[in-house]
Amino acid sequence: MQTLAALRRALSNPRLPALAGVAVACWLVAPSLLVLVLGAFRVPATALPFAAGTGWGLDNLAGLYAGSGLWGTLADTALFTAGSVALGTTIAVTLAWLTERTDLPGRSLVLPTLLVPLLTPPVAQTIGWVLLAGERTGLVNVLWRAALPWPTSTGPFDIFTMGGMVFVQGMGLVTLLYLFARAALRNVDPALEEAARVGGASGWQVALRVSLPAVRPHLLGAMALAAVLTVEAFEVPLLLALGAGADIFSTRIYYALADAAGGQTAYGTVAALGLHVLALTGLLVWAFARLTRQGARFATLRAGGHPPAPLALGHWRWPAAGLVGGWLALTSLAPLIVLAWTSLLPQYLPPGRDALALVSLDQYRGLFDDARLPGALLNTVVLALAAPTLAVGVALVLAWAVRMRVVGRRVGAGVDALASSSVALPAVLAANGLLVFYLWLPPIAPLAVLVLAYAYRLAVAYRVQAAGLGQLDPALGDAALVAGAGPLRALRSVLAPLAAPSTLAAWALLAVVTVRELTLPLVLTREGEPLVVSTLVWRLWGNHTGEAAALGLLGAVGVLGLLTLVGLAARRVQR
Amino acid sequence: MFRSLLLLPLALVALAACSSGPSATPNPTLDLARHGDPARLAEGSAYRTLDADWNPAGLGALVAAAQAEGSVRLDGYNQDQIDAWCAAFTARFAIACSGRALASFQAVSTLTAEAEAGRAQTDVAYLSMSQMAAYLDAGLGATVDWAALGAEPRRAWYAGTAGNAIGVAQSQYTHFANTHDVDPADLPHTLADWLDPRWKGLICAPDFLLRAGNGFLALYYDPQEMIGFHRRLLDEQDVVVTSDCDALTVSGERPLQYLGYGYPQALLGTGFIEPFWNPGMGVNLFSHAVAASAPHPNAARLFAAWSTSREASALSWQAIGQGWAAFGHGPDGLTTGRFAELDLVYESPATFRERAAATRTFQDALFPSN
Numbered sequence: 001m002q003t004l005a006a007l008r009r010a011l012s013n014p015r016l017p018a019l020a021g022v023a024v025a026c027w028l029v030a031p032s033l034l035v036l037v038l039g040a041f042r043v044p045a046t047a048l049p050f051a052a053g054t055g056w057g058l059d060n061l062a063g064l065y066a067g068s069g070l071w072g073t074l075a076d077t078a079l080f081t082a083g084s085v086a087l088g089t090t091i092a093v094t095l096a097w098l099t100e101r102t103d104l105p106g107r108s109l110v111l112p113t114l115l116v117p118l119l120t121p122p123v124a125q126t127i128g129w130v131l132l133a134g135e136r137t138g139l140v141n142v143l144w145r146a147a148l149p150w151p152t153s154t155g156p157f158d159i160f161t162m163g164g165m166v167f168v169q170g171m172g173l174v175t176l177l178y179l180f181a182r183a184a185l186r187n188v189d190p191a192l193e194e195a196a197r198v199g200g201a202s203g204w205q206v207a208l209r210v211s212l213p214a215v216r217p218h219l220l221g222a223m224a225l226a227a228v229l230t231v232e233a234f235e236v237p238l239l240l241a242l243g244a245g246a247d248i249f250s251t252r253i254y255y256a257l258a259d260a261a262g263g264q265t266a267y268g269t270v271a272a273l274g275l276h277v278l279a280l281t282g283l284l285v286w287a288f289a290r291l292t293r294q295g296a297r298f299a300t301l302r303a304g305g306h307p308p309a310p311l312a313l314g315h316w317r318w319p320a321a322g323l324v325g326g327w328l329a330l331t332s333l334a335p336l337i338v339l340a341w342t343s344l345l346p347q348y349l350p351p352g353r354d355a356l357a358l359v360s361l362d363q364y365r366g367l368f369d370d371a372r373l374p375g376a377l378l379n380t381v382v383l384a385l386a387a388p389t390l391a392v393g394v395a396l397v398l399a400w401a402v403r404m405r406v407v408g409r410r411v412g413a414g415v416d417a418l419a420s421s422s423v424a425l426p427a428v429l430a431a432n433g434l435l436v437f438y439l440w441l442p443p444i445a446p447l448a449v450l451v452l453a454y455a456y457r458l459a460v461a462y463r464v465q466a467a468g469l470g471q472l473d474p475a476l477g478d479a480a481l482v483a484g485a486g487p488l489r490a491l492r493s494v495l496a497p498l499a500a501p502s503t504l505a506a507w508a509l510l511a512v513v514t515v516r517e518l519t520l521p522l523v524l525t526r527e528g529e530p531l532v533v534s535t536l537v538w539r540l541w542g543n544h545t546g547e548a549a550a551l552g553l554l555g556a557v558g559v560l561g562l563l564t565l566v567g568l569a570a571r572r573v574q575r
Numbered sequence: 576m577f578r579s580l581l582l583l584p585l586a587l588v589a590l591a592a593c594s595s596g597p598s599a600t601p602n603p604t605l606d607l608a609r610h611g612d613p614a615r616l617a618e619g620s621a622y623r624t625l626d627a628d629w630n631p632a633g634l635g636a637l638v639a640a641a642q643a644e645g646s647v648r649l650d651g652y653n654q655d656q657i658d659a660w661c662a663a664f665t666a667r668f669a670i671a672c673s674g675r676a677l678a679s680f681q682a683v684s685t686l687t688a689e690a691e692a693g694r695a696q697t698d699v700a701y702l703s704m705s706q707m708a709a710y711l712d713a714g715l716g717a718t719v720d721w722a723a724l725g726a727e728p729r730r731a732w733y734a735g736t737a738g739n740a741i742g743v744a745q746s747q748y749t750h751f752a753n754t755h756d757v758d759p760a761d762l763p764h765t766l767a768d769w770l771d772p773r774w775k776g777l778i779c780a781p782d783f784l785l786r787a788g789n790g791f792l793a794l795y796y797d798p799q800e801m802i803g804f805h806r807r808l809l810d811e812q813d814v815v816v817t818s819d820c821d822a823l824t825v826s827g828e829r830p831l832q833y834l835g836y837g838y839p840q841a842l843l844g845t846g847f848i849e850p851f852w853n854p855g856m857g858v859n860l861f862s863h864a865v866a867a868s869a870p871h872p873n874a875a876r877l878f879a880a881w882s883t884s885r886e887a888s889a890l891s892w893q894a895i896g897q898g899w900a901a902f903g904h905g906p907d908g909l910t911t912g913r914f915a916e917l918d919l920v921y922e923s924p925a926t927f928r929e930r931a932a933a934t935r936t937f938q939d940a941l942f943p944s945n
Binding site: 051052069127130134136137138160239240242243245252257258261262265346349354372435436439443522523539541544545 | 680692708709779790841844
């Protein structure tokens with residue numbers, strides 16, 4: 001009886017769920033970080049970090065500094081990152097301003113259209129860009145040249161350049177940056193802009209001198225996050241960087257992983273390179289957190305809730321709509337259309353009579369006859385349900401513990417850092433660390449390993465949940481406790497329902513990331529079992545390109561269905 | 576400050592565009608004369624004449640022991656090939672068979688890491704010669720008496736350390752041309768021809784094969800000349816090096832593929848992609864080894880021996896375009912001997928270590944990771 005009472009007392013301790021959350025977060029995030037940091041100092045480079053015969057040493061780092069071109073790598077990485085973020089931000093801010101502050105026709109279609117790129121696998125999307133903007137046969141170049149009065153056989157665009165890489169990566173960032181810019185503009189008090197207008201400022205002056213400065217901290221924070229995503233990007237460099245002659249961290253890591261001489265992976269070199277990437281992304285995450293906090297200080301809530309009067313674009317209205325529509329059609333829809341076209345052919349062929357003669361649904365038939373498809377679909381569904389649920393659940397508990405001051409301020413800062421840390425860890429490095437970690441553990445079901453690995457993106461869920469709970473008064477939790485509810489009940493019955501919209505948003509975001517994820521399963525399962533949709537697309541791409549495109553398209557339809565369900569659930573939650 | 580931030584992208588994109596052009600390099604004279612010893616480099620071509628089929632006579636006890644083990648697990652590079660072999664093996668011997676395709680560049684690391692962690696489940700490994708040597712060097716392969724298993728003993732080879740392997744398929748590096756854009760009569764017949772300005776902007780190269788294939792070229796030509804030649808090729812000809820070259824070749828974006836591989840139906844089945852070769856290109860020997868710690872050693876030995884049969888070769892040839900050339904399962908040049916005129920470099924126990932070393936030198940010079 002006394003034991004039971006003690007157990008009940010222990011369970012009513014609000015620190016217990018917080019402790020459990022920290023333990024699970026450590027399990028999800030710490031192995032990758034530890035393997036990375038320790039692996040950089042384990043020699044020889046080609047052995048697993050803690051295999052027999054390995055020891056401590058600085059050879060990996062020394063080899064890196066003694067080798068050629070580390071500064072060149074830094075310079076190219078910086079150029080690629082800064083260019084992509086700057087381009088993506090410029091487009092995103094322009095679109096956000098047009099949709100939130102002007103009478104642009106069809107502005108409600110911009111957000112759904114910007115979400116379309118999320119439907120297609122990143123690899124397929126990059127290949128789509130190659131086929132669209134290839135120097136000789138890219139559709140955009142062909143159409144452009146057809147419009148020129150003089151004959152020319154190449155250009156004007158060449159995707160296999162640093163400019164091309166910046167363009168493709170920058171386009172990939174627009175959706176994320178647009179969401180931040182749009183939310184930030186919505187939070188600006190319209191009274192500020194109204195006051196400026198009453199004071200005689202023109203629409204452009206209001207935008208440049210009032211609206212944009214007001215959202216600056218939020219935007220800079222979003223740019224830091226976008227920079228992290230660019231530094232860790234793997235697909236664009238893998239397909240374009242070598243052709244562009246660019247030397248960036250991702251390609252160096254790839255060469256360390258992929259020794260063409262038949263030797264073993266240089267784990268030590270990967271870790272040494274990864275340490276530098278981690279320092280860089282860690283700095284960016286710190287900047288993101290700091291700028292976001294600054295943004296919160298500048299946040300202004302709308303009085304009365306009425307939106308500002310939209311700026312009349314006048315005779316620019318329809319040209320602007322045409323420009324935005326054309327741009328969105330090219331950047332969001334065209335890669336999907338290329339994928340759909342390829343799914344009707346055995347291999348990608350440019351549109352023409354030869355290609356039309358080969359158009360059929362054979363690729364879909366071949367795909368449905370593939371015995372691997374049902375397993376890959378089932379595994380993907382299991383992962384898309386389990387991994388986000390795990391990550392979001394842990395993130396919610398941690399965000400609650402920090403926000404409701406369940407743990408002290410210093411411990412809270414530590415929990416915040418732990419939960420946010422995985423955003424600084426590129427997937428390829430996390431995958432390498434997790435591979436080593438799980439190899440040294442007793443065997444676990446491979447699908448369970450993937451669930452735990454996918455949930456390493458805890459930081460994404462945590463940041464969204466922390467922002468959602470940040471809008472709630474800590475007194476709500478205190479009130480529930482005073483009213484006699486235990487901490488878990490307070491979380492379950494009071495805070496979790498209030499934070500449901502952000503929880504749902506975080507879950508949906510992670511589910512989409514899970515379906516599209518390629519790096520983690522490619523490294524962890526080494527293309528073996530369990531197969532998921534993204535690895536099956538990758539495997540099919542070489543010899544069965546049409547079937548790969550068909551599967552990519554089916555994946556897109558699946559993600560669309562998932563987002564629709566989440567949207568319906570969100571409406572219900574809001575009601 | 577914020578407005579200047581908005582101007583930043585224009586400056587950066589302009590900078591990026593400016594920085595992407597090929598660098599101006601001096602134009603040194605190339606010495607592309609033959610360098611390696613012809614007899615040594617052709618040693619591996621002997622595999623093309625070993626046409627004895629697998630002889631299963633007297634293996635009843637092995638078959639029974641293998642059936643008692645119940646299953647076999649194969650690790651290789653291509654799932655289509657593994658599935659084709661497994662289906663036929665199971666149908667013939669009533670032994671369950673499964674397999675896993677590993678990324679070529681991770682294969683040895685994966686197998687070694689799993690073995691070091693005590694988690695190896697591999698019965699039979701299918702690897703290229705240099706990767707098989709690394710596998711055997713790590714002590715992961717068993718020593719098998721292949722003659723006693725009915726396999727042609729001259730197909731077996733040792734890496735000089737523990738364990739041995741047996742040749743199962745041959746496959747060759749291959750250039751491809753999109754004949755819609757390039758006249759077959761004009762194709763680059765020698766390496767030097769690739770530097771002709773008319774091919775500028777028309778070439779792509781698969782990055783892994785570019786590095787791996789240079790190990791062979793460096794045996795035939797002078798290794799340092801090869802580094803210089805490829806530096807020029809990349810700088811002067813605006814070659815696109817990428818992980819996915821096929822789409823560029825088929826679409827005509829880069830109608831010439833430099834150092835592609837094998838006999839891929841996805842490309843050749845289009846009807847307008849032609850394979851062609853230059854002297855010095857490599858012919859790989861892919862081999863099977865029985866894992867030293869195979870969970871099913873009898874099934875593993877039976878499978879590896881059966882894989883030397885005409886039947887298994889035909890299955891592999893149909894599935895992925897790789898088979899035993901002496902059985903007629905290979906591209907025309909390999910099976911008829913036409914490649915002999917081309918002077919290709921055949922992988923053999925005499926050269927594979929040197930090839931691996933040359934590949935490493937090449938990739939460290941042109942594609943460094945540290």
